[in-house]
Amino acid sequence: MKEQLENIYNSAKSDIEKAQTISDIDEIRLKYLSRKGEFNAIKKGLKDLSDEDKRTVGAFANKITQELEEMLRAKHEAFYQKELNEKLKHDRIDITLSGKFIPQGKVHPLTSTTEEIVSIFQNLGFSVVSSELSPEVETEYYNFDMLNVPKDHPARDVQDTFYVKGMDGVVLRSQTSGAQIHAMENQKPPIKVISPGRVYRNENINARKNNFFHQIEGLYIDKGITFGDLKGVLNEFIRIYFGASRPTRFRSSFFPFTEPSAELDVQCIMCHGDGCRICGGTGWLEILGCGMVDVNVLKGVGIDPEVYSGFAFGMGVERLAMLKYAIDDIRLFFNNDKRFLEQF
Numbered sequence: 001m002k003e004q005l006e007n008i009y010n011s012a013k014s015d016i017e018k019a020q021t022i023s024d025i026d027e028i029r030l031k032y033l034s035r036k037g038e039f040n041a042i043k044k045g046l047k048d049l050s051d052e053d054k055r056t057v058g059a060f061a062n063k064i065t066q067e068l069e070e071m072l073r074a075k076h077e078a079f080y081q082k083e084l085n086e087k088l089k090h091d092r093i094d095i096t097l098s099g100k101f102i103p104q105g106k107v108h109p110l111t112s113t114t115e116e117i118v119s120i121f122q123n124l125g126f127s128v129v130s131s132e133l134s135p136e137v138e139t140e141y142y143n144f145d146m147l148n149v150p151k152d153h154p155a156r157d158v159q160d161t162f163y164v165k166g167m168d169g170v171v172l173r174s175q176t177s178g179a180q181i182h183a184m185e186n187q188k189p190p191i192k193v194i195s196p197g198r199v200y201r202n203e204n205i206n207a208r209k210n211n212f213f214h215q216i217e218g219l220y221i222d223k224g225i226t227f228g229d230l231k232g233v234l235n236e237f238i239r240i241y242f243g244a245s246r247p248t249r250f251r252s253s254f255f256p257f258t259e260p261s262a263e264l265d266v267q268c269i270m271c272h273g274d275g276c277r278i279c280g281g282t283g284w285l286e287i288l289g290c291g292m293v294d295v296n297v298l299k300g301v302g303i304d305p306e307v308y309s310g311f312a313f314g315m316g317v318e319r320l321a322m323l324k325y326a327i328d329d330i331r332l333f334f335n336n337d338k339r340f341l342e343q344f
């Protein structure tokens with residue numbers, strides 16, 4: 001038995017000498033020294049020996065397995081160091097190299113302006129309607145009919161509104177006001193909502209006008225809402241958005257879906273003397289239309305005008321951004337010139 005052990009020892013030793021890598025070492029350990037390895041197979045025979053032989057052969061077996069363990073450990077360590085050194089030679093990190101520039105995207109000024117306006121109204125108790133209640137491809141029914149816009153109103157003309165080809169009565173919405181109707185159809189008063197989104201108009205494009213732009217619609221319906229509430233909310237919005245020092249004015253106006261109606265102007269800051277191409281030299285720029293929701297509109301959605309009243313407004317996001325950052329051409333928002341966008 002001792003001879004068997006010696007043979008295994010010698011073969012293990014020669015394997016170890018021939019080993020080249022850490023995984024060779026692991027294999028040898030498995031082959032000879034693991035629970036199912038060759039030494040254990042022999043050691044099982046120890047129990048059949050005399051007590052005397054058990055002691056001497058047992059001691060011998062222990063001695064040679066320990067020796068092998070030690071050889072394996074030493075080789076493993078040596079290979080480990082060698083492999084590590086090789087790796088370090090190739091993977092050297094040069095800490096003197098300058099870092100890589102990773103360009104960072106910026107939030108588009110219209111997105112950040114919209115977010116800012118939305119958050120102001122949220123703080124005033126308005127919530128944002130879900131996007132299904134504010135579709136960009138809309139029916140004439142929501143974009144015009146339910147808003148009390150007469151069948152022969154010029155806004156319905158193809159010169160002003162884009163109609164979807166081959167689909168009768170379907171338009172790219174020309175205003176976010178249709179969201180008011182969706183909101184009132186889906187919710188009982190009190191209703192206090194805003195709805196931001198894109199609108200489309202068949203315009204000649206210039207510094208003031210684009211054929212699509214963005215609006216934020218607002219609607220507040222409850223018992224006893226008055227024009228005073230309208231002015232209070234919008235003045236508070238202006239004060240927070242522009243700061244207290246920017247002159248504004250309410251001007252009476254007309255919209256089919258509000259009565260009375262008004263527009264809110266903010267003093268133009270793009271004027272450099274006469275002939276300002278943004279405000280046309282008037283010194284004022286209209287940023288929103290508003291008014292008390294027309295009785296006909298309330299009746300149309302089944303809200304009793306004897307019980308409820310409310311106000312609505314629709315503001316232009318581009319105008320508000322232009323007036324805050326002194327941007328004198330609406331087209332800058334849409335032609336994706338990085339030199340412009342990087343300033344925000």
Ligand code: DAH
Binds near residue numbers: 175177312314315
């Ligand atoms: N929809 C109007 C427009 O695009 C703006 C407007 C005026 C919205 C009065 C309103 C409103 O909600 O009450 O010019």
